[in-house]
Every structure is written in structure tokens, then in C-alpha cells.
Amino acid sequence: MRSFNEITEPGGVPIKLWTQGVPVEDEAKRQLSQLARLPVVWPHVAVMPDVHVGIGATVGSVVPTRHAIIPAAVGVDIGCGMIAARTSLHANDLPDALAGVRSAIEQAVPHGRTAPRGGRDKGAWKDPPKTAQQAWASLERDFKRLCELHPRLKNTNHLNHLGTLGTGNHFVELCLDDTDQVWVMLHSGSRGVGNAIGTHFIELAQADMCGHIAHLPHRDLAYFQEGSRHFDDYVFAVDWAQRFARENRAIMMSNTLAALAKAIPKPFKLTEEAVNCHHNYVQRETHYGESLFVTRKGAVSAQRGQLGIIPGSMGAKSFIVRGLGNEAALCSCSHGAGRVMSRTRARQMITLDEHVKATAHVECRKDADVIDESPAAYKSIDAVMAAQRDLVEIVHTLRQVVCVKG
Numbered sequence: 501m502r503s504f505n506e507i508t509e510p511g512g513v514p515i516k517l518w519t520q521g522v523p524v525e526d527e528a529k530r531q532l533s534q535l536a537r538l539p540v541v542w543p544h545v546a547v548m549p550d551v552h553v554g555i556g557a558t559v560g561s562v563v564p565t566r567h568a569i570i571p572a573a574v575g576v577d578i579g580c581g582m583i584a585a586r587t588s589l590h591a592n593d594l595p596d597a598l599a600g601v602r603s604a605i606e607q608a609v610p611h612g613r614t615a616p617r618g619g620r621d622k623g624a625w626k627d628p629p630k631t632a633q634q635a636w637a638s639l640e641r642d643f644k645r646l647c648e649l650h651p652r653l654k655n656t657n658h659l660n661h662l663g664t665l666g667t668g669n670h671f672v673e674l675c676l677d678d679t680d681q682v683w684v685m686l687h688s689g690s691r692g693v694g695n696a697i698g699t700h701f702i703e704l705a706q707a708d709m710c711g712h713i714a715h716l717p718h719r720d721l722a723y724f725q726e727g728s729r730h731f732d733d734y735v736f737a738v739d740w741a742q743r744f745a746r747e748n749r750a751i752m753m754s755n756t757l758a759a760l761a762k763a764i765p766k767p768f769k770l771t772e773e774a775v776n777c778h779h780n781y782v783q784r785e786t787h788y789g790e791s792l793f794v795t796r797k798g799a800v801s802a803q804r805g806q807l808g809i810i811p812g813s814m815g816a817k818s819f820i821v822r823g824l825g826n827e828a829a830l831c832s833c834s835h836g837a838g839r840v841m842s843r844t845r846a847r848q849m850i851t852l853d854e855h856v857k858a859t860a861h862v863e864c865r866k867d868a869d870v871i872d873e874s875p876a877a878y879k880s881i882d883a884v885m886a887a888q889r890d891l892v893e894i895v896h897t898l899r900q901v902v903c904v905k906g
Contacts, residue, residue: 512536517547534717540568549887550838559798576698579745580689581778582809589682598863608759611665612906657692663751667906675898690745779835802833821892837878846877864903
């Protein structure tokens with residue numbers, strides 16, 4: 501039995517969906533249909549089991565394009581992704597009460613967003629630490645070049661966001677694997693500067709295609725063709741933002757481990773770094789004998805033997821996986837469980853008592869402001885993993901014990 505479903509789109513390329521046993525919204529199918537009808541998309545759109553409606557394009561989609569890139573398919577959280585590392589610590593080495601560990605991480609990693617009148621955002625650095633300044637030194641020259649080309653990007657949050665978590669579904673977690681070894685895992689991207697880059701180039705693509713936008717399935721799907729006015733600028737900008745995101749995660753991992761070392765008396769070391777992987781990004785790859793730009797919007801690369809991370813939400817399980825190199829899926833897998841409720845609906849449907857019960861085994865926030873991130877707002881992670889059994893194999897199953905949210 502074939503492990504994916506296929507939709508043949510009139511006037512477009514096929515849509516292959518690894519969604520057996522998981523729900524797919526009608527609106528998500530409509531978005532996918534629009535993507536499939538773009539003339540630059542080839543040979544098909546691959547859809548991961550965590551698929552849901554997204555801004556600009558569908559989350560959980562893998563979009564291969566010939567000689568073109570669709571900025572809205574990449575999105576505005578450019579380079580968003582995960583990093584995980586296994587420590588030599590065992591569950592028995594952790595204190596019985598984990599509130600102190602959570603507090604230590606919260607103090608080490610700026611998170612969330614505040615905008616007090618006349619005050620500063622506590623989710624950003626007031627004085628960036630040496631680790632952030634050193635990482636910025638490797639990014640600054642290319643950023644200045646980018647700002648020369650696009651001055652609008654100069655006054656954005658960049659250095660002061662380097663090594664900070666953000667909001668929404670971004671997190672820092674302590675997890676235990678099947679053998680009760682302690683892992684550190686976190687999720688974040690290119691923060692304010694990446695959002696500014698993404699927004700700017702989505703608008704430029706729409707402006708550049710203004711004479712043809714009426715012929716597009718949706719204006720958000722405006723694209724840059726190779727050789728066009730802004731194509732090279734966008735490739736340069738998105739590559740820079742992806743580098744920023746990777747550095748951002750590495751700094752937070754370093755600061756989280758330092759906080760953990762202060763909170764737990766027993767010395768420890770890292771025994772395995774699984775991966776530092778993007779799941780909102782674009783890169784050039786070869787598939788079906790052709791060089792293509794592959795955009796993964798809420799999807800992880802799963803080349804044969806490649807390690808990746810598929811997180812659950814707060815109280816749900818997470819997985820370290822190894823790719824099986826499934827070419828039909830464009831060597832990809834899901835980036836998580838995928839939302840089954842919008843944030844607004846989750847806040848309407850999930851009670852605080854239900855959230856507290858669902859996260860009873862996790863030291864985390866249990867207030868109304870994080871209800872939209874409660875496990876019930878997402879698809880069953882077990883069903884999502886079952887739907888992609890021919891895309892990845894599970895290497896480690898992780899369960900959260902501490903979760904820091906913005």
C-alpha cells in the first residue's frame with residue numbers, strides 16, 4: 501500500500517501528501533492547490549503530515565522550483581529551526597523540584613516580548629554578551645552590504661536579538677530519552693531581522709510582478725526568477741538570515757548549558773549533538789536529475805542518514821530522527837506535530853485546567869497566555885510519526901521535563 505495520497509491538480513503539478521491518519525484542513529488543501537498551479541513549481545509539491553494553513557503558503561509543504569524562488573513560501577521566520585544536544589546527565593541527577601532549573605534558563609536566555617512605555621523589550625539584550633558580539637562579528641560585514649542594497653533593513657533588531665528566543669512556538673526544553681539521559685533542545689529562528697528581510701522581499705516580489713500578479717493563483721505567491729532585478733539580492737539576504745538563525749540557536753544552547761551547570765551540582769559534558777537544522781528555508785538541491793531551489797516551509801531535510809528533530813508541543817513527545825532519503829518526499833519530513841487549532845480557536849476551546857492537566861509532568865508555564873501552545877492545539881504526534889514512517893526512522897524518543905516559553 502502506498503504511504504502517501506496524491507491530488508492531481510488541473511493546470512498544475514501533482515500534490516503528494518504524507519497525511520494518512522492525520523487531519524488536513526480544506527483551506528490548507530486550497531493553499532496547496534494554488535502552489536501547485538505556479539508555472540515555476542516542478543515536479544510536484546510534497547506535503548508533510550504536520551501540514552496546516554500558513555501565512556503566504558502552507559506550513560508543512562516542500563516546494564521545488566525551477567530557476568525561481570517564492571519568498572512567501574520561505575516565509576518571514578527565515579531559518580527557523582531546532583538544535584538538540586545530549587548530556588552525560590541522568591534523570592537521577594536532576595533535582596526533584598525543577599522550578600530552579602527553569603528559572604536559571606529563563607534568566608540566561610532572553611525570551612518573550614515586552615513593550616513597556618518608555619522601557620526596553622525584555623526579550624532582547626540590553627547589552628549583548630561577548631558570545632553574541634563574537635557571532636555578530638562573522639555576520640556584520642555581509643549585513644552592512646545587505647543594508648547598502650536595501651537601507652530599510654538597517655534599523656532592525658539584529659545584534660540585540662542574537663541569542664534570544666522569541667515568542668509563539670519557540671522554546672527551550674530539558675528532555676529525557678528512552679534511557680533517562682538528559683537532553684537540551686531549543687527552537688528559534690532569525691528573530692526580528694529575519695522577519696524584516698522576509699517581509700521586505702515578499703513586498704518586492706509583489707511589486708516586481710505587479711503587471712502579472714492578476715495571473716497568479718494568489719498575490720502572496722509572487723516569485724523572483726533567476727536573472728531578475730532582485731533575485732540575487734534575495735538569495736544573498738536569505739542565506740545571511742539562515743546563518744544568523746543557526747548562530748542564534750548555537751548561542752542559546754551555550755547559554756542554556758552554562759545555566760544548567762550552575763543549577764545542577766554534578767559536572768557534565770555533551771555526549772551527542774544531534775543537529776542544528778532549519779525547517780523554514782530554501783537551498784539549491786538536485787532532484788530527479790535537475791538542479792532546483794527547494795523551499796521547506798515547516799519541513800526538515802531528511803536525506804538518507806541525516807539526523808533531524810521533530811518536536812511535540814510542551815507536554816507531548818519529541819523525536820530525534822534519521823532520514824531515509826525518500827525522493828518522492830523530496831527527502832523531507834515534518835518539523836513537528838502541526839497545528840489542529842488556530843491560536844484564536846485554541847484560546848476559545850482549551851481551558852486552563854485542561855492545559856494544567858496536559859502539562860502536569862512538565863515544569864513550565866501554566867497560565868492563560870500559553871494555552872494556544874497546549875498539546876491539544878496540535879495534532880497527535882504519534883499519528884504524525886506513523887504517517888511518515890517511510891520518510892524517517894526514530895533514533896531517540898524524548899519526553900519533556902522542563903519547558904521555557906516566550
